[in-house]
Amino acid sequence: MKKTKLLSLITFLCFSLAAGPTLAEQxxxxxxxxxxxxxxxxxxxxxxxxxxxxxxxxxxxxxxxxxxxxxxxxxxxxxxxxxxxxxxxxxxxxxxxxxxxxxxxxxxxxxxxxxxxxxxxxxxxxxxxxxxxxxxxxxxxxxxxxxxxxxxxxxxxxxxxxxxxxxxxxxxxxxxxxxxxxxxxxxALNKIESYDTVELRIATVHDGYAYLMQELGLEIAAVIQPRHGIEPNPRQLQDTIKRIKKAKVNILFTEIDYEKRYVNIIFQETGCRIYSLSHISNGIYSADKFEVDIQRNIDDIIKALQDANAKS
Amino acid sequence: MGKNISGDATNQNDVVNEVHIGPLEARREALAVCGMIFCVILLMTLRFSMISGSSTRDTLKSYQRFDGSVLKSQDPILYRNLLSAVGDITDLRLIEGDWPTVDDLISEDVPPFANAFLPMGLKNYTWTRYASKGWVDYYGVGETNAETEKISDHIPISLILRVIDLKVKDHPHPHIGIDNDPKLKHSIQVWMYPEKRPYPEENVVQKGWKWVISANDPFLNENKEISEKPVKN
CATH class of the missing domain: 3.40.50.1980 (Nitrogenase molybdenum iron protein domain)
Known part of the structure; x- marks a missing residue:
């Protein structure tokens, strides 16, 4: 009788152990x-x-x-x-x-x-x-x-x-x-508080940063090229420069892969300082990508505010 | 030089086909044309209504407003933060067994209660919790100060974040979903009054507060119903 009970217990334990991982796998x-x-x-x-x-x-x-x-x-x-x-x-x-x-x-x-x-x-x-x-x-x-x-x-x-x-x-x-x-x-907010943002006129080349700027308490005055990834031809570049001047923009955020030559031309023509932000939707997939990229964006925004305050 | 047209027309060698339209046929023809025009207008209206989709204005209740229509300047940041706080509120209730107090939320670094996580112009809100077993209100009211005055068009408003556990019988109405909803555990609402206003208790609608709805609210997208009165057992 005792043997039978022991056998039943062993059988039950075996089944339980076997079933355990299966439940987890479900x-x-x-x-x-x-x-x-x-x-x-x-x-x-x-x-x-x-x-x-x-x-x-x-x-x-x-x-x-x-x-x-x-x-x-x-x-x-x-x-x-x-x-x-x-x-x-x-x-x-x-x-x-x-x-x-x-x-x-x-x-x-x-x-x-x-x-x-x-x-x-x-x-x-x-x-x-x-x-x-x-x-x-x-x-x-x-x-x-x-x-x-x-x-x-x-x-x-x-x-x-x-x-x-x-x-x-x-x-x-x-x-x-x-x-x-x-x-x-x-x-980020602690740093931004130390800068005067009242006189800032921020523009972006792409309408991708409205949510981020909003939570940082910053206003976007203009979006220069609302469409993503446009390689501007000379006429479009001229138009971009005209828009920056018209909107009296003093900080322009481009995208990381925006060509340096355009950045230089815009800076020469408008005097507007140019910084780049990440779209966070390209590159290598990783668990920390969002944190790394959003931190990088925030660092660049703070750098822009710092430079603008130093200039004024 | 000039050609006498009428003279040509009266030339007897020409074959003139005259069509006589009697009064009855003319009326029929006019009716047929009107019918066709009506059909065209009807089809155009149908097509237009298909393109424009259903009217969200019809879907909204008199006490609901879209966020973009009532939230000005930096108010959307508060609204966004209130909605983001809901996960923490419901999780803390699950852990602690009661709705978290404002101090609990501050110690957990949950904005807008922890105002360090807000831009300068929004640090002037004070929050109070009004809790019952099945629902909680977090009532916030803004004060004008030197910082808010820097933002020209910013007037402090009054806000309520209301979280209702639909499984608990006694709770305020209206809310999204039905009482004891099998598919929905909580109903989340943000109510606002466009100036400083005392806490209205349960009677938000009667006291003129507006329920702020985002354009992508599940209520609009999933056609969830709104319960305006408690279910009678």
């Missing part, structure tokens, strides 16, 4: 992402409890990316997909249509997020609230810290729904990550 999510910041966000939320799959190769430009057959294969093996929701990852639309997966959880990071209209397309509320539905919104919702935190919480909650066993862990990780990001913002 919740090993594979989360797809469409943009670089989402790789960092999801990696920090899930830690090593899930796989993060990138839909497009490193160093590809999401604006002009043309999906390949291999990319569709990636889309077939994921459980959830984190998307921009405001069209910054337009390439994924055709991919989703092609695979037609009803079971795929698509996490739209822009849901519930306060959006900023694209530059020059402000609300026209004199015509009624309905105008809000006809405004096009800035899709660079990932180039900012406060908005990023709201999106990170949304992703953590939705992944937690897919994997309830890890829901608390995801929330905990998201909060710890948010704390780190807020510290970056705090340090």
């Amino acid at each position: 919740c090993k999510l594979n989360v797809g992402i469409t943009l670089h910041p989402y790789y960092s966000w999801v990696s920090n939320i899930v830690g090593d409890t899930a796989t993060v799959t990138t839909l497009i190769p490193e160093n590809s430009d999401p604006h002009s990316y043309q999906p390949k057959a291999d990319d569709l294969a990636n889309l077939q093996k994921i459980d959830a997909l984190v998307v921009n929701g405001q069209g910054h990852d337009e390439y994924v639309r055709s991919m989703l249509k092609a695979v037609d997966r009803k079971d795929l959880k698509v996490i739209d990071t822009s849901v519930g997020l306060p959006l900023i209209p694209t530059f020059g397309h402000n609300y026209n509320f004199e015509k009624g609230d309905d105008a809000a539905s006809k405004v096009s919104y800035n899709s660079h919702t990932y180039i900012a810290i406060t908005g990023a935190i709201q999106q990170i919480q949304l992703i953590a909650n939705q992944l937690g729904e897919l994997c309830p066993e890890n829901a608390i862990l995801y929330k905990k990780n998201a909060r710890a990550y948010a704390k780190r990001l807020r510290r970056i913002l705090l340090a």
Whole structure:
């Protein structure tokens, strides 16, 4: 009798040990992402409890990316997909249509997020609230810290729904990550407070930094080239110079890959100081990319303010 | 020089085809043309309504306003921070068993309660928590000071972040989702009054406060319903 009991216990323990990893494996999510910041966000939320799959190769430009057959294969093996929701990852639309997966959880990071209209397309509320539905919104919702935190919480909650066993862990990780990001913002605001920003006229060559400038309490006076990645011809460059002069801009933020020769010409013609910011949607995927790139952007903004204050 | 047209027309060698339209046929023809015009206008209207999509103005309640229409100057930063604080508030409630106090949120470095994380012009808001078992209000009101006066068009406003646990029976209305909603745990609302105003308690609508809605609010996108009255058991 005793032998039988012992045998049953051993059998039960064996089954339990065998079943343990299987249960854990059930919740090993594979989360797809469409943009670089989402790789960092999801990696920090899930830690090593899930796989993060990138839909497009490193160093590809999401604006002009043309999906390949291999990319569709990636889309077939994921459980959830984190998307921009405001069209910054337009390439994924055709991919989703092609695979037609009803079971795929698509996490739209822009849901519930306060959006900023694209530059020059402000609300026209004199015509009624309905105008809000006809405004096009800035899709660079990932180039900012406060908005990023709201999106990170949304992703953590939705992944937690897919994997309830890890829901608390995801929330905990998201909060710890948010704390780190807020510290970056705090340090930036402390520095910005020491500069006089009243006389500043800031312009960007691309309408990608409205969310970041807003949370830093800085106003963008002009967007010189609203479209992304334009190689200006001489006429467009002349037009850019004219616009800078007209808007009385004293700080211009270009993109990192904006050609140095244009920067020099603009500086010679306008006297406007030029700095570069990262779009955070190119290069190598890594868990710390968002923190590194947003810190770099903030450092460049502070450098610009510092130089402008020193000059005045 | 001049050619007598009428003279040509009356030439008897010419074959003139005259079409007689009686009064009845003329009326029919006119009706047919009117019908066609009506159809064209109808099709144009349908096409236009398809392009423009559904009217969000019709979707909004009288006490709701889009963020862009009511939040001025740096107010959107406060609104954004309030929405970003919700995750911390609900998580801390889960851990502590009660809605976090303003001091809890400050010690956790959660803006806008921790005002160090805000630009200078927004550090003048004081926050108070009004909590019940199933819902909490964080009421904030701004004071004018030397810093806010630097921002010419910035008038301090009054704000309420209301978080409602829909699973708990007694809570204020209106809110998104139904009471005890199986798909929605919390209803999140930001209410504002465009100047300094005392805490309105539950009666935000009656006291003229406006519920701030972002253009990408789930309420608009997922067609979630708004419960205006408690469900009677």
